[in-house]
Amino acid sequence: MSQLYAWSAVASIVFSSTAGDVLLSRGMKQVGDVAVLRRQAGLATVVARVLRNPNFVLGVSAMAVAFYAMLFGLSWADVSLVIPASTSLTFVTNAIAAKFFLHERVDQRRWLAALLVAGGVVLLAL
């Protein structure tokens, strides 16, 4: 039963943090390069434009869900399972989601990097 709890926590964290990253990335691409924007229009304009972006707001909400899912997961299950499993899987799901939802060109280089980091994160937990 505790295994089921642990893995459902992992699944919730992975899903919500992937959704959060993708939405945030989409929102920030709509806002545009913040350094350029700040030079042209000032910091207040940048902040206002970011905070008014619906994708940004949705992304932050999804990340808040991921954060609380993590807190719950940590109180139910072992840190050494929940954190590495969710962190590592998130690198892979983000690469898939970025390809399909953000239309990033996830080539061999990006895949290799995502898989190396995902594998490295698992090793760190051993």
Next chain:
Amino acid sequence: MTFRRYLVLAGVSVFAVIGDSLVSRGMRQAGGISLHSLPSIVLTVFRPEVALGVFFLLAFFACYTSALSWADLTYVLPATSVSFILLTLVAKFILHENVSLARWLGVLLISIGVGVVTQGPALTHPAKAPKAECLGAPASARLEP
């Protein structure tokens, strides 16, 4: 990639490490949290270490959103996984923890991953990258900066 942009990526990694460490220490002191005590989750945010950790996580978030405004998600995430390397170095040289061979191997894999991704272009988004949408071409041929 300018020096300034590398600084932003470094900010993502460093602030994440400091923020996570502080929140983790604070949460461990707070003890277990269950579904039956929902308000206690909200209250943990007011513990000093958790609060300071959250401050650093906000700095992390500012750098992270800034990076996402000029780089792909699949670039930013592997590139900022430098934080895992930093965490291990902090564990070994500041906290004097015993770092196993497997963990060093993990650090090595992540380092290679960071190296691999940062050799490539930061942005491949179709809207801004040069037109190269030939679907028939092999993935490697489409990816050159």
